[in-house]
Amino acid sequence: MAKTLTYLEAISEGLREEMHRDKSVFLLGEDIGTYGGAFKVTKGFVEEFGEDRVIDTVLAEAAIIGAATGAAIVGMRPVAEMQFADFVTNGFNQLVNITAKYHYRNFIPVPLVVRLPSGGGIHGGPFHSTNPEGWFFHVPGLKLVAPSTPHDAKGLIKAAIRDPNPVLYFEHKFLYRHIKGEVPENDYIVPIGKADIKREGKDISVIAYSTGVHWALEAAETISKEGVEVEIIDLRTLLPLDKETILNSVGKTGKVLIIHEDTLTGGIGAELAALISEHAFQYLDAPIKRIASLDTPVPYAPTLEEYFLPNAKKVLESLKLLASY
Amino acid sequence: MAKIEVVMPQLGESLTEGTIIKWHKKPGEKVKKEETLLEVSTDKVDSEIPSPATGIVTKLLFDEQKTVAVRTVIAEIETEEGAAVVTEPRKPPVREEPKEVPKTSVREMERQPKQVTIPTAPKPAPSTGRFYSPLVLNVAREEGISMVELEQIPGTGEGGRVSKKDIFAYVQARKTGKAPAATEATIAAPTLPTPTAPRIETTLKHIDSGELAKKYPAPLYEILQMSNILQKMSEHMVRSVHTSPHVQAVHECDMTKVDAARRRNAEAFEKREGFKLTYMPFICDAIIKALKQFPLVNSSIEGDKIILKRFVNLGIAVASENGLIVPVIKNADEKNFVGLARAINDLATRARTKRLIPSDIEGGTFTITNYGVFGTMIGIPIINQPQVAILGTGAIKKRPVIINDAIAIRSMAYFTLSFDHRIVDGALGGSFLETIVKNIENFDEAIVL
Numbered sequence: 001m002a003k004t005l006t007y008l009e010a011i012s013e014g015l016r017e018e019m020h021r022d023k024s025v026f027l028l029g030e031d032i033g034t035y036g037g038a039f040k041v042t043k044g045f046v047e048e049f050g051e052d053r054v055i056d057t058v059l060a061e062a063a064i065i066g067a068a069t070g071a072a073i074v075g076m077r078p079v080a081e082m083q084f085a086d087f088v089t090n091g092f093n094q095l096v097n098i099t100a101k102y103h104y105r106n107f108i109p110v111p112l113v114v115r116l117p118s119g120g121g122i123h124g125g126p127f128h129s130t131n132p133e134g135w136f137f138h139v140p141g142l143k144l145v146a147p148s149t150p151h152d153a154k155g156l157i158k159a160a161i162r163d164p165n166p167v168l169y170f171e172h173k174f175l176y177r178h179i180k181g182e183v184p185e186n187d188y189i190v191p192i193g194k195a196d197i198k199r200e201g202k203d204i205s206v207i208a209y210s211t212g213v214h215w216a217l218e219a220a221e222t223i224s225k226e227g228v229e230v231e232i233i234d235l236r237t238l239l240p241l242d243k244e245t246i247l248n249s250v251g252k253t254g255k256v257l258i259i260h261e262d263t264l265t266g267g268i269g270a271e272l273a274a275l276i277s278e279h280a281f282q283y284l285d286a287p288i289k290r291i292a293s294l295d296t297p298v299p300y301a302p303t304l305e306e307y308f309l310p311n312a313k314k315v316l317e318s319l320k321l322l323a324s325y
Numbered sequence: 326m327a328k329i330e331v332v333m334p335q336l337g338e339s340l341t342e343g344t345i346i347k348w349h350k351k352p353g354e355k356v357k358k359e360e361t362l363l364e365v366s367t368d369k370v371d372s373e374i375p376s377p378a379t380g381i382v383t384k385l386l387f388d389e390q391k392t393v394a395v396r397t398v399i400a401e402i403e404t405e406e407g408a409a410v411v412t413e414p415r416k417p418p419v420r421e422e423p424k425e426v427p428k429t430s431v432r433e434m435e436r437q438p439k440q441v442t443i444p445t446a447p448k449p450a451p452s453t454g455r456f457y458s459p460l461v462l463n464v465a466r467e468e469g470i471s472m473v474e475l476e477q478i479p480g481t482g483e484g485g486r487v488s489k490k491d492i493f494a495y496v497q498a499r500k501t502g503k504a505p506a507a508t509e510a511t512i513a514a515p516t517l518p519t520p521t522a523p524r525i526e527t528t529l530k531h532i533d534s535g536e537l538a539k540k541y542p543a544p545l546y547e548i549l550q551m552s553n554i555l556q557k558m559s560e561h562m563v564r565s566v567h568t569s570p571h572v573q574a575v576h577e578c579d580m581t582k583v584d585a586a587r588r589r590n591a592e593a594f595e596k597r598e599g600f601k602l603t604y605m606p607f608i609c610d611a612i613i614k615a616l617k618q619f620p621l622v623n624s625s626i627e628g629d630k631i632i633l634k635r636f637v638n639l640g641i642a643v644a645s646e647n648g649l650i651v652p653v654i655k656n657a658d659e660k661n662f663v664g665l666a667r668a669i670n671d672l673a674t675r676a677r678t679k680r681l682i683p684s685d686i687e688g689g690t691f692t693i694t695n696y697g698v699f700g701t702m703i704g705i706p707i708i709n710q711p712q713v714a715i716l717g718t719g720a721i722k723k724r725p726v727i728i729n730d731a732i733a734i735r736s737m738a739y740f741t742l743s744f745d746h747r748i749v750d751g752a753l754g755g756s757f758l759e760t761i762v763k764n765i766e767n768f769d770e771a772i773v774l
Contacts, residue, residue, distance in 0.1 A: 254458075254460045254489050282459045282460065283460055283463075284458055284459050284460055285458045285459075285460040285461065285488060285489040286458065324482070324483060325482055325483045325488070
């Protein structure tokens with residue numbers, strides 16, 4: 001049996017189920033209690049689980065992550081919310097220097113989840129629209145996930161909470177209410193470290209995650225009418241990368257398009273391109289292409305933001321170039 | 326007896342090498358532990374290096390003044406102690422190959438629909454300009470398709486590239502007997518479009534002289550190896566002819582005024598500047614002025630774009646002992662007459678004495694070749710790629726010429742402009758050439774002074 005949920009509802013449900021399942025799970029963040037969170041992911045949670053397990057914090061991300069890290073070290077399973085992913089930089093030092101290295105130094109696991117509502121397309125301007133996964137992609141000791149569908153969103157939040165490592169959970173704000181999908185009734189997880197092939201094809205491999213998957217699906221549908229079969233890999237987990245799925249697909253198609261909403265330079269796409277050229281060079285039949293946001297702050301004006309962000313049309317253009325190469 | 330290897334020490338954290346300034350011991354001499362064995366100089370310090378042991382110096386492996394990587398063995402000492410004493414690693418540090426391979430290595434990919442199996446890089450180098458992707462080269466090697474055969478497979482990819490689809494279709498057609506595995510230019514799988522253009526061999530194939538010697542026995546024949554410079558010239562000339570549709574225009578030029586000016590000023594010029602005044606700066610000056618007037622001739626072609634150059638780098642073909650060489654006067658348009666003359670003299674002298682440096686022969690935007698020095702009247706030069714025109718100047722000879730219905734004796738030369746008709750048409754080429762001639766015939770003698 002399955003039911004239809006929005007992406008946001010799927011996250012809420014995953015959190016709720018884990019809090020019922022495990023008493024050591026608790027939430028902390030800015031305005032997540034009485035107010036129900038800036039995006040209402042935790043609406044009704046404080047009534048259901050009480051103030052001890054749904055904690056409204058001060059406006060200080062370093063304190064939130066630091067406190068959550070401490071709680072994780074002593075055996076709790078905290079889920080910390082950054083109100084907007086952009087604000088995580090205030091807790092950057094805690095995450096990369098303390099949280100990520102703690103197990104390495106002390107052999108004590110840090111089962112912490114940080115939720116990061118990220119991404120643009122909502123006219124939020126430069127401080128409320130970024131995709132900061134690239135900074136953490138470079139940090140050994142962290143895991144990064146970024147679901148694209150309600151099914152994966154719920155399965156990954158549950159897997160993240162159960163994982164003994166610190167997991168950064170990037171949930172895309174644009175997908176919150178735009179994307180609906182089927183979610184199983186039963187208890188399930190989506191394993192961390194496993195990509196998913198969202199569409200099979202033999203001509204071009206698209207590697208994407210989060211919003212990129214939806215642009216790719218739309219463009220793939222269009223170009224399929226011209227006889228080009230695109231394979232879409234939804235990474236779901238960014239760190240550690242599912243190299244097996246990526247390289248297998250490249251081995252099959254020989255052409256690669258990488259998509260992410262984060263800005264281009266030094267992004268996750270760069271690492272993917274390097275990985276592929278290093279390990280699958282002899283399978284390549286075309287240059288590896290990348291689509292990403294422009295290397296600028298996220299503009300506030302809707303027309304400029306639209307120009308800044310990738311979209312299905314830009315993806316289609318790149319797919320056509322690759323198909324004819 | 327035991328052998329001790331002395332290594333180049335690391336005399337600072339960031340240092341990777343050191344220079345041996347002086348050996349204090351010769352091979353066969355005794356040395357005591359801690360006694361100075363040699364002096365080493367680095368970017369940071371000079372140091373005396375003590376011997377690591379007492380014994381006899383048996384080998385000094387590097388001469389003085391040699392720069393050696395840190396931890397390289399530089400000397401050997403025989404000791405009378407029992408065991409070998411090697412305190413430092415023997416070899417310079419060898420960077421370890423990264424061992425980590427993703428779970429799916431290339432090997433696992435073999436389970437994919439059969440394409441390629443060996444992860445080593447493909448060897449064959451394309452001899453035409455056509456690009457082959459790693460995949461296509463791999464499939465070609467797997468299927469035993471030679472480079473010559475590969476070059477005849479029609480491509481449907483961008484710019485006629487052989488795509489994965491094309492090579493698999495070809496392999497399929499070959500297996501089913503539709504395409505012969507031969508090398509004739511006729512092969513094409515029936516379902517595929519025909520090739521767009523014939524492929525041109527520009528590079529020379531290496532041939533073993535042993536076989537040739539049988540065919541062309543000495544002393545009736547002599548087989549010579551083409552030098553690098555000849556091979557490069559060969560490749561460049563063949564490529565140029567096949568790249569640019571060459572068109573020639575010939576114009577006669579009255580050099581009488583230039584000739585007279587040169588003679589009048591020769592002595593004073595040489596005394597003042599230290600070198601001889603030739604015709605060249607006059608011609609170059611006229612060309613530069615014409616290029617400024619017709620910038621399209623001072624351009625090159627990339628893809629479907631024209632690259633106009635707002636500077637003139639004038640190449641001058643020079644016959645040297647080693648062969649043809651074309652040194653370039655950089656920013657020739659910024660030089661006055663004397664500067665131009667000096668630059669020409671400098672480059673020509675250095676070309677003849679083999680003292681040109683690589684940057685001297687790069688970046689030309691237009692070339693002039695003076696075959697007139699051999700008495701040639703009219704030549705038909707080949708364009709120096711990627712430029713779009715070249716001017717050839719013939720020998721200056723006195724000829725009867727009709728001026729104002731009277732016969733006069735004038736010093737005349739034929740100038741040939743070869744130009745690339747892809748972008749320079751007859752009107753432009755003709756006007757440009759005429760402008761050069763006019764500039765020369767009407768030059769202002771004041772510029773020489």
